[in-house]
Amino acid sequence: GAGVSQSPRYKVAKRGQDVALRCDPISGHVSLFWYQQALGQGPEFLTYFQNEAQLDKSGLPSDRFFAERPEGSVSTLKIQRTQQEDSAVYLCASSFSGTSGGPGYFGPGTRLTVT
């Protein structure tokens, strides 16, 4: 079966532009996670959904970051007025249950470069 997919795989944005990153989790997975991974570092938590409910958004670095999962499947991470410090790989992950404790399956990531 298909794993977690993300699009686009690569995105170059000029500073100040808005971007939207898409995540398609594994079908039927309740939990969906967004992480940010800088080069040479571990993933940093951004936000967590259980179905369509955003239960934790404590990791979003500023109000320029917004995530949604309106129908409990596909999720979009939006970054407004991008800054150079937003350059990173954005990883989406999903898990079957709502009590798994952590991401089970990661997507390939979207590499965002802000110039």
Next chain:
Amino acid sequence: GENVEQHPSTLSVQEGDSAVIKCTYSDSASNYFPWYKQELGKRPQLIIDIRSNVGEKKDQRIAVTLNKTAKHFSLHITETQPEDSAVYFCAASKTNAGKSTFGDGTTLTVKP
């Protein structure tokens, strides 16, 4: 909040030797401890996990141990192979919460 420290940051072993990576965590309420393997340019893959109600878990050549009192857990890889070369991340979380805190990673190199 939770703080996870991982060491060593790099580890080089000969093929066939064992490798051990250690992590400590700060939040005594954390009860789920997964390990991920990330090959260069690839996505992290969950390779093994342990919950706080057990002290050790094994899956073929890999094992994880947990010491709740000392708040540390370790990944053990036996009979290492060149294909084990990758960055390994530990993480800690609570099973009813979404946030996992990751360590900074260990780059394991297995020399043939």
